[in-house]
Amino acid sequence: MKNIIVQKFGGTSVADTEKIKNVAKAVIREKALGNDVIVVVSAMGHTTDYLIKMAKEISDSPSSREMDMLLSTGEGVSIALLAMALQAQGCPAVSMNAVQVGIMTEKVHSKARIIDIKTDKIKSHLAKGEVVVVAGFQGVTDDLEITTLGRGGSDTSAVALAGALHAKRCDIYTDVEGVYTTDPRTVPHASRLDEISYIEMLELARVGANVLHPRAVETAKQYNVPVRVRSTFKLDNLGTLIIGVDEMELHRPVTGVASDLSQARVVVCDVKDNPGTAAILFNSLAKENISVDMIIQSYARKALNTNDIAFTVEKGDIDKTLEIIQKVKDRIECSNVFVDNKIAKVSIVGAGMIDRPGIAATMFKTLADLGINIKMISTSEIKISCIVAEDQADEAVKGLHRVFHLDCEEVAEVNGDLPDV
Amino acid sequence: MKNIIVQKFGGTSVADTEKIKNVAKAVIREKALGNDVIVVVSAMGHTTDYLIKMAKEISDSPSSREMDMLLSTGEGVSIALLAMALQAQGCPAVSMNAVQVGIMTEKVHSKARIIDIKTDKIKSHLAKGEVVVVAGFQGVTDDLEITTLGRGGSDTSAVALAGALHAKRCDIYTDVEGVYTTDPRTVPHASRLDEISYIEMLELARVGANVLHPRAVETAKQYNVPVRVRSTFKLDNLGTLIIGVDEMELHRPVTGVASDLSQARVVVCDVKDNPGTAAILFNSLAKENISVDMIIQSYARKALNTNDIAFTVEKGDIDKTLEIIQKVKDRIECSNVFVDNKIAKVSIVGAGMIDRPGIAATMFKTLADLGINIKMISTSEIKISCIVAEDQADEAVKGLHRVFHLDCEEVAEVNGDLPDV
Numbered sequence: 141m142k143n144i145i146v147q148k149f150g151g152t153s154v155a156d157t158e159k160i161k162n163v164a165k166a167v168i169r170e171k172a173l174g175n176d177v178i179v180v181v182s183a184m185g186h187t188t189d190y191l192i193k194m195a196k197e198i199s200d201s202p203s204s205r206e207m208d209m210l211l212s213t214g215e216g217v218s219i220a221l222l223a224m225a226l227q228a229q230g231c232p233a234v235s236m237n238a239v240q241v242g243i244m245t246e247k248v249h250s251k252a253r254i255i256d257i258k259t260d261k262i263k264s265h266l267a268k269g270e271v272v273v274v275a276g277f278q279g280v281t282d283d284l285e286i287t288t289l290g291r292g293g294s295d296t297s298a299v300a301l302a303g304a305l306h307a308k309r310c311d312i313y314t315d316v317e318g319v320y321t322t323d324p325r326t327v328p329h330a331s332r333l334d335e336i337s338y339i340e341m342l343e344l345a346r347v348g349a350n351v352l353h354p355r356a357v358e359t360a361k362q363y364n365v366p367v368r369v370r371s372t373f374k375l376d377n378l379g380t381l382i383i384g385v386d387e388m389e390l391h392r393p394v395t396g397v398a399s400d401l402s403q404a405r406v407v408v409c410d411v412k413d414n415p416g417t418a419a420i421l422f423n424s425l426a427k428e429n430i431s432v433d434m435i436i437q438s439y440a441r442k443a444l445n446t447n448d449i450a451f452t453v454e455k456g457d458i459d460k461t462l463e464i465i466q467k468v469k470d471r472i473e474c475s476n477v478f479v480d481n482k483i484a485k486v487s488i489v490g491a492g493m494i495d496r497p498g499i500a501a502t503m504f505k506t507l508a509d510l511g512i513n514i515k516m517i518s519t520s521e522i523k524i525s526c527i528v529a530e531d532q533a534d535e536a537v538k539g540l541h542r543v544f545h546l547d548c549e550e551v552a553e554v555n556g557d558l559p560d561v
Numbered sequence: 562m563k564n565i566i567v568q569k570f571g572g573t574s575v576a577d578t579e580k581i582k583n584v585a586k587a588v589i590r591e592k593a594l595g596n597d598v599i600v601v602v603s604a605m606g607h608t609t610d611y612l613i614k615m616a617k618e619i620s621d622s623p624s625s626r627e628m629d630m631l632l633s634t635g636e637g638v639s640i641a642l643l644a645m646a647l648q649a650q651g652c653p654a655v656s657m658n659a660v661q662v663g664i665m666t667e668k669v670h671s672k673a674r675i676i677d678i679k680t681d682k683i684k685s686h687l688a689k690g691e692v693v694v695v696a697g698f699q700g701v702t703d704d705l706e707i708t709t710l711g712r713g714g715s716d717t718s719a720v721a722l723a724g725a726l727h728a729k730r731c732d733i734y735t736d737v738e739g740v741y742t743t744d745p746r747t748v749p750h751a752s753r754l755d756e757i758s759y760i761e762m763l764e765l766a767r768v769g770a771n772v773l774h775p776r777a778v779e780t781a782k783q784y785n786v787p788v789r790v791r792s793t794f795k796l797d798n799l800g801t802l803i804i805g806v807d808e809m810e811l812h813r814p815v816t817g818v819a820s821d822l823s824q825a826r827v828v829v830c831d832v833k834d835n836p837g838t839a840a841i842l843f844n845s846l847a848k849e850n851i852s853v854d855m856i857i858q859s860y861a862r863k864a865l866n867t868n869d870i871a872f873t874v875e876k877g878d879i880d881k882t883l884e885i886i887q888k889v890k891d892r893i894e895c896s897n898v899f900v901d902n903k904i905a906k907v908s909i910v911g912a913g914m915i916d917r918p919g920i921a922a923t924m925f926k927t928l929a930d931l932g933i934n935i936k937m938i939s940t941s942e943i944k945i946s947c948i949v950a951e952d953q954a955d956e957a958v959k960g961l962h963r964v965f966h967l968d969c970e971e972v973a974e975v976n977g978d979l980p981d982v
Contacts, residue, residue, distance in 0.1 A: 157615050157618040157619050160619060161619065191638065194578050194638075194642060195641075195642065195645060197578040198578050198581060198582065198642055198645045198646045198649060199645045199646065199648065199649035200649070202645040202648075202649075203644075203645065203648055205655070206641045206642075206644045206645045206648070206656060207641070209637060209640065209641040209644070209656050209658075210637070210638060210641035210642065210645075212637065213634040213635075213637035213638050213641075214634075216630060216631070216633065216634035216637065217612065217615075217631060217634050219630065220616075220627045220628070220630040220631035220634075221615060221616065221619055221627075221631065223624075223627045223630075224616060224619045224620045224623040224624065224627045224631075225619045225620065227620065227623075227624055227627070228619060228620035228621070228623075234626070235627060235630050237630075237707075239660055239705060240705050240706075240707075284660060284661050285661075286658075286661075
């Protein structure tokens, strides 16, 4: 039996008919290597924006069911055109939408989760030597309601299909050349990683590396599907392979550095140090669907029996957060509330830091040497994050990138090969 | 139980978001009369042309399966937007594509015929007080392949739905105000008919009245569904009601006059007058999918044991027809073959002519008085067609329209009401 490769091309890669013909070439190239190929595509370029624009002209608040019906047409167009392009180049191909494949989701519109993927029809097409072109981003419920998967949906479709079909690999073609040690716009010496583990990728995605949506990464981790992020426009470049941490050949202590400017810090002062006080505050926030990222509680001031609670939320949630604090103010008995909008979260991520002490100390010393004050710290097994002043974020990222030997030339020495930048 | 009305709006009626909002008003107006309403819509304005253009950019001969997949997305957009527009105007509504409804067709792409329509889901939505917005033109096979119904497909969808759901009426909204006694562009005094029977409509459609596709009319006749053709832009105008011939209140001898310039005449001379000669000729044409319209065989010339066979085919089929005749020439033993491209078929149609003798004679005398030579004649129970020279077609239509009292004022006298022209 042949190996199955799932390829995913985003909206930019299929933005017009010329680009679709090029995608067909990349598909045929993969098939020529002796693989069975499934291609997942998004809607063409600005189609989704155009459809949303029309919906807004008609209704201020279009129902999510009808939005899903509307948006799902976008992939219907791109799968049919790509199948035609493949056939025109002599490659047998068939397009399938989510209903035809059976990409079963929960009955939630605009952000459904995949429950199950039927594989029998796809397999029978593959057995006939056909490339199967599948609509990404969409799903269907038991009673034939059309759903969409929300942000990063097509990536998730591709990875889930790869999992369900025990594919050898899922290739995510995109307009970047892979996953970088940090944002190349901030650090020109950022280097492309040859490999990264799912957990590192998850941490990097959460702190602002937009290459692959965390849901897609989690799905890949769940099914243990190797995912390659690579450039649509430079097919010879192998990009970055995302795999299980156990399968990685080399662990550097730090894999990547990222900064996230989307958060604001809230400090609630002099909160009564009673059991349950924090629970009241964070339950109230959770009820209103406000995601809290970092939480730091100071040591209690014994004499006053109070402490300070600091946490970060999305900047857009600040007004709502302050309203909620106002409502629970009497119950948590706080004094002042401070908001700091001008912060950045700078993080270092690396599965290799688990067994290596001193990484955190190196990070703090590096920031101190640069005269950067740390406002909050949080750590996980493979990540250390520091909140610093917004205008010092780039400097912090550059310093950490250099200290942890991620700059391009140094990575090249480690790998014995000069990576493309 | 409420009456069900099926409304159908074509591409021009839903060409942009403003027009879709207006369609929503027409739907709500029908529902306000106390009816359950199902709306069938086509793709928006030039969407289909745009999709075809992209397909042609990709492939000279895109497969019909992928074309169906591509084109079916057009109605997906319009049904979702119309459902949103209805909801925005306070009317509960739900969109359904062919898969969701279960508009089952044979497995033939680009011109499938409807086999069955499931009604349970539509009924349950209607029972909840919702308007059901259904995608026209498309169908689905048992194994979830997407099909399209070909020309006039949305009209056929609407009429078939009306039949399956025992609707009280199917309203076809279009950019004309109804069915006219003849083409108003040829005869300014053409009058709109209040009623016309299915069989008359079929005959008129076949001879060039493009208001409603014959397949839709046949479907209406089969299910005995009253169909009203009416203007999207003049909602107070009741248009033309197409009903069974038995239900019509008044039969004029002639209901309409039409001319058809699409045919050419072929005369095969001196064919051997043996049994089976005509069969050889017309079987050969049928095998190559060439539709023959009128066929006239002259009286056999006893002395020579030959006769002439004249028939008409679509002008575009002439070359192929001549090739086929060349192939069977020896078997039918003909001498010369003549082609006449400059002809027109002028027809009068009317269920009322069945019991009234002299209609044909009046037609022939009218043409003779105008100095118009008749080249071929064919008749059915409710139609008489004459082939005349192409450049005399308009004069023939005007003369017949006048003689059979179809000009606007005279019709007005008969009905006691002045129709809109």
